[in-house]
Amino acid sequence: MESNTLWAKVIESLHGSDRKVEAFPFKKSRSGVWKNIGEIGKDFSKRNININTSLCSKVGRGDKTLFWVDTWYGSEPLRTQFPCLYQLSTRKRAKVQEVYKIVNGGILWDWTWSRAPSSGEEKAEMESLKQNLQKYDLSVNEDVWVWKQSEKEDFSVKNVRLSLDRIIDINSEPNQFYWNKWATAKSTAFVWRAIDEKIPSAVALANRGMEISDTSCKLCGEDNEDAVHILMKCNFARRVWDGVETWTGLPMTNDVNNVKDLLKRILDSNRSQCKRKFLHAIAIQTMWLLWKNRNDKIFSGRRRTVQMLIEEIKDTSFLGVKQRSKHRSITKQQWWEFSFNL
Numbered sequence: 141m142e143s144n145t146l147w148a149k150v151i152e153s154l155h156g157s158d159r160k161v162e163a164f165p166f167k168k169s170r171s172g173v174w175k176n177i178g179e180i181g182k183d184f185s186k187r188n189i190n191i192n193t194s195l196c197s198k199v200g201r202g203d204k205t206l207f208w209v210d211t212w213y214g215s216e217p218l219r220t221q222f223p224c225l226y227q228l229s230t231r232k233r234a235k236v237q238e239v240y241k242i243v244n245g246g247i248l249w250d251w252t253w254s255r256a257p258s259s260g261e262e263k264a265e266m267e268s269l270k271q272n273l274q275k276y277d278l279s280v281n282e283d284v285w286v287w288k289q290s291e292k293e294d295f296s297v298k299n300v301r302l303s304l305d306r307i308i309d310i311n312s313e314p315n316q317f318y319w320n321k322w323a324t325a326k327s328t329a330f331v332w333r334a335i336d337e338k339i340p341s342a343v344a345l346a347n348r349g350m351e352i353s354d355t356s357c358k359l360c361g362e363d364n365e366d367a368v369h370i371l372m373k374c375n376f377a378r379r380v381w382d383g384v385e386t387w388t389g390l391p392m393t394n395d396v397n398n399v400k401d402l403l404k405r406i407l408d409s410n411r412s413q414c415k416r417k418f419l420h421a422i423a424i425q426t427m428w429l430l431w432k433n434r435n436d437k438i439f440s441g442r443r444r445t446v447q448m449l450i451e452e453i454k455d456t457s458f459l460g461v462k463q464r465s466k467h468r469s470i471t472k473q474q475w476w477e478f479s480f481n482l
C-alpha cells in the first residue's frame with residue numbers, strides 16, 4: 141500500500157514538475173497543512189523565487205539529494221551548470237550516493253552516459269565537473285536541507301520562509317502517514333494532528349499556557365483529557381470501538397496505546413488491500429466523530445449514546461466510500477454487514 145511521507149510530499153511539491161509529480165493538492169477543497177504549503181508555493185512564485193534553487197542540500201553521504209536535479213554544489217543544480225553532460229547522462233534522477241563508489245578510501249565518481257563525452261564542450265564540462273567534485277568533502281552523515289541565504293532577499297520572502305519552517309521542519313524524521321482519500325480531508329487532517337497531540341484537548345490547551353482549572357475528561361471524568369484519552373482510552377471511546385470492531389470483525393484497539401499504532405495495525409492487518417483501506421477510513425471517521433461528540437457535549441450539552449455514534453460511523457463512512465472510492469456498487473446492506481468480495 142502506498143505510503144506518503146510528509147517530507148517526500150513537500151519536497152515533491154516544491155520541486156514541481158521536476159519530480160514528475162502532479163498529485164500535489166493545490167485544490168481549494170484541501171485543508172490544513174497542504175493548503176498552507178500550496179499558498180506558500182504560490183507566494184514564492186509570485187515573488188519570482190525558485191524554490192528549487194533556494195532550498196539546497198548540504199550533502200553528506202548523498203542519501204537524500206538528486207545529483208543532477210537538486211541544488212547542492214554551487215548555486216544552481218548541476219544539470220544547469222553542466223547541460224551537455226546532463227544530456228548524456230542515462231540516470232538523470234540518480235541520488236548522489238548512487239554515482240560514486242569508495243575505492244581504497246578514495247571517492248570514485250561513476251556516471252553512466254549514453255555515449256562517452258566526446259565534443260570539445262562535453263570534454264570541457266567533464267574536466268570542470270571532476271575538478272569541482274574533487275574539492276567536495278563527502279561524509280558519512282545524512283544530507284541536510286537548508287534554505288540558502290541571499291543578500292537580495294527582502295523581508296517578505298524571509299517571512300514566507302519562516303512560515304514554511306513553522307509548518308515543517310525540513311530535516312525532521314518524516315511522519316509516516318497514509319493519506320486515505322476515502323475519508324474526508326477534514327477528518328484525515330484532524331487525525332494527523334491528533335497523532336502528535338496537536339488537537340485542542342484540555343491537556344494540550346493547558347500545556348500551551350491557557351488557564352484551565354480542570355483538565356479531566358468531561359465524558360468519564362476518570363483521567364486527564366488528551367488526544368489519546370478522547371480517541372481511544374475513554375470509557376465512551378472504548379465502547380464505541382467495541383461496536384466498530386464487532387461490526388467489521390477486526391480488533392483494532394487492543395494492545396495499542398496510541399493513534400499511530402492503531403492505524404498501523406489496520407494497515408498491517410491480514411485483510412485484502414481494499415478492505416484495509418475501508419477499515420482505515422472507518423477508523424479515521426470513528427476518531428473524527430468521537431471528537432465531534434466530545435465537542436458537542438462540552439459546547440452545547442448534546443449527548444449521544446454509543447449506539448447512536450456507531451450508527452453515524454456506519455452512515456457517514458458508507459457515504460464516503462460511495463462518493464470517493466471506485467466501489468460505488470456496494471450496497472447499504474453489504475456495508476452494514478461488512479461483507480463483500482473485495
Ligand SMILES: [Zn+2]
Nearest residue numbers: 357359360374
Ligand atoms: Zn473520558
